[in-house]
Amino acid sequence: MYTGNALDEENKIIAKGEGIYLWDVQGKKYIDALSGLGVVNIGHCNQQVVAAIKEQSEQLEYISPFMGFSHPSVLKLVDLLSPLIPIKNPKFYFVNSGSEAVERAIMIAKQYHIRRNMPNKQMIIGLEGSFHGSTLACFSVGGLPNLSHFYGPLLPGTIKADCPNCYRCEFQKESCNYYCIQKLKKLIQYYRSENIAAFIMEPIMNAKGIVVPPTGYVKKAYELCRENDILFICDEIVTGFGRTGSMFVAQEAGIQPDIITVAKGLSSGYIPISAAIISEQIADEFTKRSSIQNVYGSTFGGHPIACAAAYANVKVILEDNLVENANEIGQYIEEKFKSLYQFNFVGDIRGRGLMWGIELVKDKKSKERYPLSMKLSQRMESGLYEKGLLCRVAADVIRLCPPLISSKEDIDNIYTILYDFFSNLDLNNNL
Ligand code: PMP
Numbered sequence: 001m002y003t004g005n006a007l008d009e010e011n012k013i014i015a016k017g018e019g020i021y022l023w024d025v026q027g028k029k030y031i032d033a034l035s036g037l038g039v040v041n042i043g044h045c046n047q048q049v050v051a052a053i054k055e056q057s058e059q060l061e062y063i064s065p066f067m068g069f070s071h072p073s074v075l076k077l078v079d080l081l082s083p084l085i086p087i088k089n090p091k092f093y094f095v096n097s098g099s100e101a102v103e104r105a106i107m108i109a110k111q112y113h114i115r116r117n118m119p120n121k122q123m124i125i126g127l128e129g130s131f132h133g134s135t136l137a138c139f140s141v142g143g144l145p146n147l148s149h150f151y152g153p154l155l156p157g158t159i160k161a162d163c164p165n166c167y168r169c170e171f172q173k174e175s176c177n178y179y180c181i182q183k184l185k186k187l188i189q190y191y192r193s194e195n196i197a198a199f200i201m202e203p204i205m206n207a208k209g210i211v212v213p214p215t216g217y218v219k220k221a222y223e224l225c226r227e228n229d230i231l232f233i234c235d236e237i238v239t240g241f242g243r244t245g246s247m248f249v250a251q252e253a254g255i256q257p258d259i260i261t262v263a264k265g266l267s268s269g270y271i272p273i274s275a276a277i278i279s280e281q282i283a284d285e286f287t288k289r290s291s292i293q294n295v296y297g298s299t300f301g302g303h304p305i306a307c308a309a310a311y312a313n314v315k316v317i318l319e320d321n322l323v324e325n326a327n328e329i330g331q332y333i334e335e336k337f338k339s340l341y342q343f344n345f346v347g348d349i350r351g352r353g354l355m356w357g358i359e360l361v362k363d364k365k366s367k368e369r370y371p372l373s374m375k376l377s378q379r380m381e382s383g384l385y386e387k388g389l390l391c392r393v394a395a396d397v398i399r400l401c402p403p404l405i406s407s408k409e410d411i412d413n414i415y416t417i418l419y420d421f422f423s424n425l426d427l428n429n430n431l
Helices: 047-059 072-084 098-115 136-141 179-191 217-227 249-253 280-287 304-319 322-342 376-386 408-423
Strands: 014-018 021-024 029-032 091-095 123-127 158-161 196-201 231-235 259-262 274-278 346-352 355-360 392-394 397-400
Touching: 029 408, 047 304, 072 091, 072 304, 091 098, 091 280, 098 123, 098 136, 098 196, 098 231, 098 259, 098 274, 098 280, 123 136, 123 179, 158 179, 179 196, 179 217, 196 217, 217 231, 217 249, 304 322, 322 346, 322 355, 322 408, 376 392, 376 397, 376 408
Parallel strands: 123 158, 123 196, 196 231, 231 259
Antiparallel strands: 014 021, 021 029, 091 274, 259 274, 346 355, 355 397, 392 397
16 A cells, blocks of 8 residues: 555665665665656756755745735746747646646636536547546546546546557557547547547656657647647646657647646656646636636645746756757667567567656567566566666556666666666566
């Protein structure tokens, strides 16, 4: 049971972090090839961010976002972020976690259509296999059924489109004809656009195992939404702030979503902060009658210290050219990791920038998975941790998301641990 505390005996107790490294209480050193949880884009304990947090704490630690209050820390952050967001004149709705940002995005989308006198537009389309957070609305739009089946009927009117998973594509035989997009189109026709509020997707699906949709998918899905007056919500909670080698995938795809959700890389996790970022057009519908900030309250939304941490973090990303670094190192990973295909259980290696997945299969040709009873993922994850590599292994996909400060040498070290570990694996017997 995850307690959030170090109460479980098997908990790994981490005492210190610096750059891409972590140390446990026994002093053992690990490479954090997961950036905590796809969070710590600038690496651990960056002193510029630490100093910014201290300075803001000494100036003003809290002021209510209600009653017309604001503060310089949030205003500075908005000025820094605005030109980076692939939305014209973006408006920021700051909250505290990724789930909360998605929850607000869903609520804003639904209310937007009600405010513009189209109250029937309330359905939300998500993708099979997607993960958007752990509130009930987030589970409802997400597509991981093992997470949601404990909660009975979820948010009504949430529907799922096929997962654009090229490695396990059910449609494509010889070449990609974007059947996944054609199916999405049919789904919209079936449920009718006059009933659909929004489509939400992760441009690269994290929890599903770093599933990268076919090139052009994001743009095509976006265009489909535009043609049908459906809001496009781009969940960039993991991919945002340089993770994939561009500031946002939306920007790279050449689209201007109606809503973008961000969290992890916004502050690199130094203090929790997230945001639903919305277009001016949506904001205008709200501000006709009331201020967007007051539409739903959040006691801690836009917290001064969190904003100061986010500001300093984004400055580091920009000044140290970490997005460009992620792009360059990503290309290095792509080349270097190809040789892992020599192992007969490595089925697929996919990703972009510093977000990679290695899918393990029993049979490369048929792509058959190992039996669940083997607990392959858990055993891989703890085996690699013992070797000093922190990564996440779930659904037989090793997820690697090292900090954006990673060098080629760091990647070589990650590769060596993986290579040695794979070389000594006997999947017919024990790990
Ligand atoms: N969206 C995506 C794409 C995520 O990966 C996550 C968490 N990993 C969330 C939303 C939820 O974020 P949080 O755990 O901060 O609530």
